[in-house]
Amino acid sequence: MKLTRLLLPLGLTATLLAGCAGGVEPQYPPKELKDFPATVELDERWSQDIGEGLGRAQYPLTPLVDGGTIYAVDQTGDLRAIDTDSGDTQWEVELGTPISSGIGADPGRLYLGTRNGEVLAVDRTDGSIAWRSRVSSEVLAPPQVNSQLVIAQSVDGAVTALDRADGQEKWVYSSSMPALTLRGTGTPRTIDPVTFAGFANGRLVTLDNRSGQPLWDMRVAVPQGRTEVDQLVDLDGQPVLTRDGRLFVTSYNGRLVALEATSGKVLWERKESSYLTPLVVGNYLFTVNAASHVLAIEADSGRVMWDADTLEGRWLTSPAFVDGNIAVGDYQGYVHLLDATTGEMSGRVHVSGSGLTLPLLTGDKRLYVYANDGRLVAYDLKTVEP
Structure with missing residues (x-):
């Protein structure tokens, strides 16, 4: 498949397009990686293989880290709760339906979207399904919650509010959609x-x-x-x-x-x-643009502090912040660390030849990476002694 961000004609599913070669030709050829003096080492703590991973369509199944547990799901509905320190599985369930979104949560439940246009509410203690509700079409964005509602945005441009307690529909907002869109929806x-x-x-x-x-x-x-x-x-x-x-x-x-x-x-x-979510740390805004430049911007004024083009054309993930570094993944399966103050490369590790498309998750001096083929890895960051 070409290095593209797949396009979604209105009315077609992402699955139908998963193996096709259509899309936007890369305007920026990927730069070759160059050696640099690393100041941070990524030490693998544990790894697991999560079923079939993201599948051929590379569904955006972003895991969730919360309270010492990381929750991860594959595209078939294999959902697991994993201890963040040991990597041991706390529980595992088969949801029995293909999953297409990342995971949202409140203190008691997880929320997931499906390819057939449902939102599932899943108990965090054992993975049992508390309720399931139909929405207008496939859900690619992780459902969001407040004190009363679960909000799901579907690929047809609709936003649906469901009652958090029982999944009953409260309201629907519909937007107009162009004939051609990027494969994905806003969250x-x-x-x-x-x-x-x-x-x-x-x-x-x-x-x-x-x-x-x-x-x-x-x-x-x-x-x-x-x-x-x-x-x-x-x-x-x-x-x-x-x-x-x-x-x-x-x-x-x-x-x-x-x-x-x-x-x-x-x-x-x-x-x-940019089609990626930016990141705010203190008074700095970090973003990855469509050319895969990583930018640090003064959040008050919009002034660019630095613009790192070292990884141009490498189809980076959204930026994450960990221990003074900006972390991004790329299409060849590398994780890159850039010093958040200067934009200089500080560390690198290869995770999987299947590539990385999901945002990286962070903890205290720790990075969690979910590769396209389902490999989930926890890395501890360690300073390299001069």
């Missing part, structure tokens, strides 16, 4: 009063969680160019909300914007194409 950001949701039409909408009615919406990216491919403006990354009420949003072929969350007022913006 909503949900808090008690509102849900922030980005769509393939380039719009960001703030929904009132009481009714599903939009409070405000704005166009983050405007379609340009002659072809449908040129006009892709998907908001596939998850909006990032800070405690002081700022919202950071990326878009493909569009902008990186900082907004006032209550009103949608633009605080700053810069032209930057």
